[in-house]
Amino acid sequence: MKEILSNVRDAARKLALLSPGSRNTFLECFAEKINLNRELLLNANQLDLKKNGANLSSVLLSRLKLDDVKLNQIIDGIRDVVKLPDPIGKLLAKTELDTGLILDKVSVPIGVLAIIFESRPDVIPQILSLALKSGNGVVLKGGSEATETNQAFIKIVREVENKLSDFPSGWATLIEGRESVFEVLNYPEYIDLVIPRGSNALVKSIMEKSQIPVMGHSDGICHVYVHRSAEPKEALRIILDSKAQYPAVCNATETVLIDQVIAKTFLPELVILANENKIELLGCKNCQMFDPKISAVENWSTEYGDLRMAIKIVEGPKEAVEHINLYSSHHTDVILANDQEIIESFLQQVDSASVFANCSSRFSDGYRYGFGAEVGVSTGKLHARGPVGLEGLLTYKYIMRGSGQVVKDYVGKEAKKFTHRIFS
C-alpha cells in the first residue's frame, strides 16, 4: 500500500505542473475514448450486474446499471468540466512587503485525494474529471458491486495516459476491499484529504479513525420551521417539496417545527397533505394530542431518508433555533415566515452550513448554487462548508520573490519599515 500511495503522490506532483491545456486535452480524450469503448464498458457492467443481481434490491440494481443514456450523460459531464475555468494558479492576493519583496498568494492543488464512493458507475468518471481539472492525484475506492465497471473506466484512463506523452502515469489508482480504506487513513504523508461518500455508518467510522482531514457529511438532518407569520399554503408546498421531492437525499427535510400559535389550524392541514402524499408523521406529545394517529418520535436526530417525517410544536423562534442547533446535522435548515425581523434573526442564529428563508431545503446543492460541478456537501466548518465545488479541491501557497532582503534589517532601532502595499 505504501508504495502505491507514494506513486500517486509522485504522479500528483507532476500533474500539478502541467498546463491547463494538457489537463483539458486529457479530459477531451477521456470523453472520446468512453464514447468509442461503449461496448467494453457495458460488458464490464453486465458482469457486475450478473455477479450481484441476486443480492441487490431493484433500486440498487438500477443505480448500478450502465446504459447508453447514462454514458451520454457521463460524456457530457466530462465535457462540462473541460469548459469550467482553470482553477489552478489563480492569484488570490498580492502584497508588496517592501520595494522588490513581493508576496503572492496563489491557488494550488491540494495534492492527493482519497475518495470513497458508492456503487454508481457514473460517479467514477465524474470524480476523475474533477480531480484532474483541479490537478489532484486520486486514490479511489468504489463500491465492490461495481468493481468490473470501475476497472474498465480506469483502463480507459491508462490508455489516455499512454496516448499523451508527458502525462504522469498513475495519478489515479483504484484500491479494493473495505480494509484497504482504513489502511489508507494511516498515511497522512501521502494523502491530503479524504472524501467519503456512501452510508452514514461508513462515513462516521472514517471520520473517527482518520488521521487525515475528512471532508463530507455523515448525516443530513434538515429542519423546516414554520413561524406564525408564514403563509400556510406556501408553507405546505415548501414542506412537501423539502420532504418528498426526493426523500433519500441528504438535503431532504426530516423534521418540521410548528409555531404553537398556528398549530391548531396548521397541523390539520399538514396531516391532510401528509395523507395525500403517503408521508408518515411522527410527532411530539403535543402533536399526538392534536391527532392520536400520529406516532411518537423516538429520537430527534434520526435521518429517516424515506417518507417518514417528524413534527414538533415549538413555543416560538427561540425554541426553534435551540432545537435546530441541538439536533441538526448543520447541513441545511429553513424558516418559513413573513416577519422580516424574525427571518433575519433565524438566518443569523442557526449555526448550519446553509440556512434558508421561504424556499425548499432541497436547493442546498452545488449545481443549484451554480458551482458547475459538485464535489460533495460538507457539514464540517473548516476548509469548505456546505455544497463544495471545484474550489474545495484547491489550497493555496505563498510565493515571495525578493532581491536579497534579510529580516535583520527590519528589526531593532534603525529598522526598515514594511510598506504592506496591497495590490487590488
Added chain:
Amino acid sequence: MKEILSNVRDAARKLALLSPGSRNTFLECFAEKINLNRELLLNANQLDLKKNGANLSSVLLSRLKLDDVKLNQIIDGIRDVVKLPDPIGKLLAKTELDTGLILDKVSVPIGVLAIIFESRPDVIPQILSLALKSGNGVVLKGGSEATETNQAFIKIVREVENKLSDFPSGWATLIEGRESVFEVLNYPEYIDLVIPRGSNALVKSIMEKSQIPVMGHSDGICHVYVHRSAEPKEALRIILDSKAQYPAVCNATETVLIDQVIAKTFLPELVILANENKIELLGCKNCQMFDPKISAVENWSTEYGDLRMAIKIVEGPKEAVEHINLYSSHHTDVILANDQEIIESFLQQVDSASVFANCSSRFSDGYRYGFGAEVGVSTGKLHARGPVGLEGLLTYKYIMRGSGQVVKDYVGKEAKKFTHRIFS
C-alpha cells in the same frame, strides 16, 4: 468537562451575534483594565516565578516574566486588534439563483477554539483578543508554570464581562492539567478547531489523537537552496539571517543545499561565515570530503532550533526540489539564484506553504506578511496554510432568501431554468 465545554459553546453562539462595536468595546475595556490592574498581574506573575524559578532555565524564566514593558506591549497589542476591520459578516459571494431566490455566502466565526499555548504570559491576552475579535469562544490551556498569571488575566476578563451588560459570560475558559487537553479532543460537538502551540512532541500527539481538526505545525524544517547562478555574497548574507537571526523559531533554516557546480568555492566561504558566527555545520559525505571538520548529519528531518545547521551538496535544482519535498516540514523553503527560469520552476515545484526566492526564510510570518495579527503558522493544506491571520478563525455560511420556490419546479420537462447571476 462536558458541562464546561457546553457552556462555552452556548456563550460563543451569543458572542457571534453581538455587534462589532460591542466586541471592540470589550477589548478597549480589557486593555484599560489591564492598565489599571498592573499590580495584580505583576504580583500573580511573581508567584509563578517563585514557584518555578528553581526548575526553569534563565531563558524560560525571562519568557515567563511579566514587567511593565511587556504590559505596555500587551495593551498596545489589544488596541491594535481593535483597529483591525471587523472580519464577521463579510459578503464573500452573492448569486441570484432565480428571480427572488438570492444566495449569500457570508463569513461567520468558526465557533469554539481550543488553544494550547506555551508559558509566555503575553500570549493569553493576544489569543483572547483575536478570538473575541473573530467572535469565537475559547477554551485555553496555558503552560502550568504561568498558572497564576493566566488566572489573573481571566479574572480581568470576568470583570469586563460583568461591567458590560448583554455580554455572554464564559466565552473564554481556562482549563488546567495536561490530561484535560486530551480530554477536550474527544468533544467535537463542542470544539470546532484545536490550535496547539508549544513543543513539537505535544503538538504531534495532539494531531494524532484529536477527533477535531487541528491547525498548526509540529516541525519547522526549512531549507535554503543555493543555485549555481546565485550571487555568493548575497547568498551568505541570506543564509546567515535565515539561520542565525533567531535560531529557535520555526521559520529559521535547518538545511542549506549547495549546487555542486559552485561547492568548491562556496563551501569554504560558508565555513568561514559559520565559524565567525558560531554556527556548527553538519554535512553530507561530500561536504565532509571538502572539510573533515564537518561532522556527519544523522537525520535530514531534524529541527535543530539552535546554531547547528545541516549542509548538503546536490547535483542541481532537480535533486534540491526532491530533497525538499521529501524532508521539508512544508513550512518555508527558499531558492537563491539569478536564473529566472530556475527560480520560477523551483517556486512552482516545491510543495510548501511558503516558497521564497532571494530573501530570508525568516520573513515567513503573519506580521511581516501584513496580516496585522498572527494566529499561528499552519503546515496543513486544508482551511488555512502558512502564516494565518484573523481570517483563519472564520468560516462561512450560505444564507438563501427565497419567495416560495420549490425544487420540483426546476426539474423535469418544463423545468424553470436557474439564472445563476453572479453579483460582483
